[in-house]
Structure formats: C-alpha cells, structure tokens
Amino acid sequence: MTKTFTITVFTEDQTGLLSRVVGIFNRRNLSISSLTTSASSDESIFRFTIVVKVTEEMVIKLVAQLDKQVDVLKAFYYDDDDIVYQEIALYKVPIEVFTNGRNVEVMIRRHNARVLLIEPEYVVIEKTGHEYETEALLTELRQEGLYEFVRSGRVAVVKPMERLNSYLQELQEEGE
Missing domain, CATH: 3.30.70.260 (ACT domain)
Known part of the structure; x- marks a missing residue:
C-alpha cells in the first residue's frame, strides 16, 4: 500500500x-x-x-x-x-478584486492568509499551511481572478x- x-x-x-x-x-x-x-x-x-x-x-x-x-x-x-510540516503559497491577484466588494477580504481572513504587498495593479497574498489548505484558497481565488500562483515544497521538523x-x-x- x-x-x-x-x-x-x-x-x-x-x-x-x-x-x-x-x-x-x-x-x-x-x-x-x-x-x-x-x-x-x-x-x-x-x-x-x-x-x-x-x-x-x-x-x-x-x-x-x-x-x-x-x-x-x-x-x-x-x-x-x-x-510537523507546512508549505507556503503566494498568490498574485488583480487589485480590482479588492475594490469590487469585501469577498476577497473575507476569504483571506477565513483562510488565515495575509496580504504581503499592495501595488497599483495587483495584490500579493501569502498563505502557510498544508497543501490542501493552500489549494483551497487557490480554488477560491481562481474564481475571483488570479495572475500568478506559486507554492513551496514541504518544510518539516521531526x-x-x-x-x-x-x-x-x-x-x-x-x-x-
């Protein structure tokens, strides 16, 4: 198995x-x-x-x-x-998703993510967690608009x- x-x-x-x-x-x-x-x-x-x-x-x-x-x-x-293990994921989303209501703000809080960078064209969001957690946020952000996504490999301590x-x-x- x-x-x-x-x-x-x-x-x-x-x-x-x-x-x-x-x-x-x-x-x-x-x-x-x-x-x-x-x-x-x-x-x-x-x-x-x-x-x-x-x-x-x-x-x-x-x-x-x-x-x-x-x-x-x-x-x-x-x-x-x-x-004990985690991954880190970064998401780049259009700035417009923040100006079109509170959906993304609520989503970020619900997923315990945080905003790392705000630029005139985009926002970079960070999420740490297990792969299924970073994947869940990715799925939701794709519905809102997503420019870029990257996830690290696993880091672990025994x-x-x-x-x-x-x-x-x-x-x-x-x-x-």
Whole structure:
C-alpha cells in the first residue's frame, strides 16, 4: 500500500549532490511530490526534505540507497504523524478584486492568509499551511481572478528529537 513519506537527507554541501539524490528516484521511476533544500541546525550540514508516495518497503530501499552516497551523512524517513510540516503559497491577484466588494477580504481572513504587498495593479497574498489548505484558497481565488500562483515544497521538523544529532554523537563516540 502506498502512502506519503517525508525523507530527510543530511549532507555535506557539495556540488552535484542534488543531481545524484534526484537520480536515485529517477532510476526507480518515482515521482518526487516535493523537494526542499536548506541549511540544518548544524551550519556545516545541508538538509534535503523530499516527499514521495511509495510503499514502506520502497522508502526503506530509497533511504538505504541514499545512505550509500559518498557525501550523504544520513537519511531518515517519516510518515506524516511523525513530523510537523507546512508549505507556503503566494498568490498574485488583480487589485480590482479588492475594490469590487469585501469577498476577497473575507476569504483571506477565513483562510488565515495575509496580504504581503499592495501595488497599483495587483495584490500579493501569502498563505502557510498544508497543501490542501493552500489549494483551497487557490480554488477560491481562481474564481475571483488570479495572475500568478506559486507554492513551496514541504518544510518539516521531526516530532521526536532530531535523529541526526544522536547519529552524529554515536559516530563521534565510536571514533574515540
């Protein structure tokens, strides 16, 4: 049975590593739903957050393959119950949708979104939340008028203490 998993990959910041990481998914003909890269809690370590919909057997194989990469320190996988996650979405709408009544203003409040920028021709709205939440606002804004839309990949933190710290501590103790 397939389900959504979030894979975190901790690496050194090396050129070409993104291509190698994505290549592991390509070779297995798997689609990546979301891919986000960033710094981690340790400034010398880089973090990939990858969302895939696969079986648990497949995610175990993926994590094992990722762990074998030279510049990968460690990879972990989680299901949605083990993490806290969000996405950010930006919507550019015509300024006219605000001057034609209060519909959009009420909609923004109902969706807990906020206005980031007001220009003579358009307004930029920001919404953070899960994909279904950003998608719900998108559906409503399309009915009012929409110039542009973009959504980030998933950002996530693990509910239990970060396993990378424990792993690095174990490595350090083994080396002593």
